[in-house]
Every structure is written in C-alpha cells, then in structure tokens.
Amino acid sequence: xxxxxxxxxxxxxxxTFSQSEFKKGVYxxxxxxxxxxxxxxxxxxxxxxxxxxxxxxxxxxxYVNGEALFYRISIKKKEARELGSIIGFCDGRKMYMTSKxxxxxxxxxxxxxxxxxxDSVYVFNQYIETTGYGPSMNMVSGSTQFAATSTASExxxxxxxxxxxxxxxxxxxxxxxxxxxxxxEEFNQTKRKEKLLLLYLFKLLDDGKSN
Numbered sequence: 058x059x060x061x062x063x064x065x066x067x068x069x070x071x072x073t074f075s076q077s078e079f080k081k082g083v084y085x086x087x088x089x090x091x092x093x094x095x096x097x098x099x100x101x102x103x104x105x106x107x108x109x110x111x112x113x114x115x116x117x118x119x120y121v122n123g124e125a126l127f128y129r130i131s132i133k134k135k136e137a138r139e140l141g142s143i144i145g146f147c148d149g150r151k152m153y154m155t156s157k158x159x160x161x162x163x164x165x166x167x168x169x170x171x172x173x174x175x176d177s178v179y180v181f182n183q184y185i186e187t188t189g190y191g192p193s194m195n196m197v198s199g200s201t202q203f204a205a206t207s208t209a210s211e212x213x214x215x216x217x218x219x220x221x222x223x224x225x226x227x228x229x230x231x232x233x234x235x236x237x238x239x240x241x242e243e244f245n246q247t248k249r250k251e252k253l254l255l256l257y258l259f260k261l262l263d264d265g266k267s268n
Contacts, residue, residue, distance in 0.1 A: 081149040083140065086158075090145060091218050097140060099148055102131040106167060108184050125211050127167035127184050128153055137162030145171075156183045156214050156222055171216060175262060179216040180225065180255060213254060225254050237264055 082095025089096055107124045130146070143161055145154040145168065153168035160166055171179040213225040223229060227250045234241040234257065244250065244257055 079147040079152040177218045
C-alpha cells in the first residue's frame with residue numbers, strides 16, 4: 058500500500074500545472090497554493106535570517122556545520138492575528154514556503170524560496186530544530202557531559218501542486234525509485250545518499266519524460 062501511494066504521488070509529477078508563476082499575495086492553505094489563488098494581498102517586507110546548523114549544548118559549547126539563509130515577514134502582532142496562520146507568500150518576485158501552517162509573527166516562523174523542478178513540482182528547505190537531553194562533548198574541556206542539547210538542520214521538502222508536501226528523505230526516494238530498477242540499483246550503491254536526493258529526483262523525472 059505504501060509503495061502504491063508513492064507511485065500515485067510520483068505520477069502526479071508528470072501532470073501539467075496551468076500556471077507556472079505564482080501570483081503576488083499571502084497563501085493560507087496548500088489548496089490556495091495549488092490553485093494559485095492567494096487570499097490576502099502582499100503588503101509586508103522581508104527579513105533575511107541566517108540560522109546556524111549544527112549542535113549546541115546548554116553550556117554553550119558545540120559544533121557548527123555552517124549557516125542557512127531563511128526569511129521572515131516583518132509584521133506587527135496585531136496584523137499577524139488578523140492575518141492568521143499562513144503556509145507561504147509571493148512578494149512578486151519569488152514564492153516562499155514553509156512545511157506547515159505557521160503564525161507569521163513568531164520568530165520561529167521561517168520561510169525559504171521554492172525552486173522549480175517542473176510545472177507542477179517544486180522543492181524548498183525548512184529549518185528544523187530539535188531539543189533533548191543526553192551526552193554532549195564539551196569542545197572547551199574535551200570531556201563528555203550530560204546536558205540539554207539543541208540540534209538544527211535543513212530538511213528538504215517536495216511541493217507537488219497536484220498532491221501534497223512531502224519530506225524528501227532517503228527512504229522516500231527509495232520508494233519513488235521502485236518504478237525504475239536501473240536508477241534504484243545506482244541509488245542503492247551510492248554513498249552519502251542524503252546529499253544526492255535532489256539529483257536523483259531530477260534523474261527520475263527526466264527518465265519519465267523520455268519514456
């Protein structure tokens with residue numbers, strides 16, 4: 058059943074979306090994004106925000122894997138309450154998305170520009186932060202200690218205008234490649250698969266067009 062649903066999702070990649078450009082405005086639901094019908098006008102400014110990727114503990118020590126650029130809406134809390142939760146917006150130049158409905162006034166409500174794969178498929182990143190408690194290396198003393206930890210990473214998502222938003226993972230890509238034995242074998246033999254997910258998505262789509 059799981060494979061069957063993946064194949065349905067993949068088949069929708071080859072359908073044509075009637076409008077390749079998004080209209081300027083604020084989108085409050087995935088359906089509005091699919092229909093290209095923003096329910097609110099765009100009357101705001103963008104704030105760029107660099108987020109650190111890596112891990113840190115409560116003592117302030119940790120490691121950094123780099124930074125990622127995300128965006129927020131410059132909006133007052135009263136205006137945000139009137140606007141309500143949103144999933145994305147277009148400023149007239151680019152479309153920005155998040156993986157779920159969010160309150161645009163919250164500092165954690167970060168958006169990233171979507172990148173076009175074809176007429177109905179786009180990809181975008183989401184900043185994911187998780188917290189927990191466990192062993193953590195103190196980079197100053199070199200000792201291991203138990204502390205509250207916070208790990209931040211970029212997660213890639215597929216926006217399918219004929220379907221839904223799906224997280225692009227190694228397991229999900231493996232499911233999608235079930236319909237192409239040659240690419241599946243190549244993917245299974247590839248090292249660091251998580252770094253090449255988008256490449257194999259393009260390969261799969263290109264192969265589907267040529268057949």
